[in-house]
Amino acid sequence: MSQPVELHGRxxxxxxxxxxxxxxxxxLAAELxxxxxxxxxxxLGILNGAILFHSDLIRAFDFSVEVAYLRTRSYSGMKSSGKxxxxxxxxxxxxxxxxxLVEDIVDSGRTLVALxxxxxxxxxxxxxxxxxxxxxxxRVVPYKPDFSGFEIPNAFVIGYGLDxxxxxxxxxxIYQVVEQ
Numbered sequence: 001m002s003q004p005v006e007l008h009g010r011x012x013x014x015x016x017x018x019x020x021x022x023x024x025x026x027x028l029a030a031e032l033x034x035x036x037x038x039x040x041x042x043x044l045g046i047l048n049g050a051i052l053f054h055s056d057l058i059r060a061f062d063f064s065v066e067v068a069y070l071r072t073r074s075y076s077g078m079k080s081s082g083k084x085x086x087x088x089x090x091x092x093x094x095x096x097x098x099x100x101l102v103e104d105i106v107d108s109g110r111t112l113v114a115l116x117x118x119x120x121x122x123x124x125x126x127x128x129x130x131x132x133x134x135x136x137x138x139r140v141v142p143y144k145p146d147f148s149g150f151e152i153p154n155a156f157v158i159g160y161g162l163d164x165x166x167x168x169x170x171x172x173x174i175y176q177v178v179e180q
Contacts, residue, residue, distance in 0.1 A: 050103050097126075132148075
């Protein structure tokens with residue numbers, strides 16, 4: 001695996017390799033293939049963090065899928081702000097749709113709870129959540145994703161779409177902060 005990286009003066013060590021991420025993403029797609037059946041769901045990726053996971057996941061599906069993105073904000077630096085902001089595109093309709101909600105990470109649970117509630121309020125027939133990383137120790141609201149790639153400890157991670165103040169998204173593996 002690769003060497004540690006430094007971003008904004010903080011050191012991060014290798015945590016999950018790009019090979020293991022792609023293997024697990026294909027496994028998740030196979031699990032979703034069995035659940036989705038003949039539907040054509042809307043695979044809703046959450047920007048910016050989930051873009052790489054979303055892309056790899058939808059390419060591994062065996063079913064037809066429509067694609068859309070939403071942007072949310074809840075982080076500043078390495079801390080959650082506690083508030084979830086959702087930018088909803090004017091042309092996005094979920095009425096009567098099965099929405100596969102694709103997110104990079106669930107920690108506090110606030111973002112996915114808010115998104116699920118908003119999707120159902122806007123008429124989604126069904127919401128299935130799939131997350132790459134799950135931090136159950138960090139939950140502040142009850143939430144369990146329908147599908148999860150890796151359960152990880154409550155430590156800050158970067159890479160494969162996840163950033164630290166804008167940097168690190170382009171790393172192909174996932175790195176964990178070295179506590180100081």
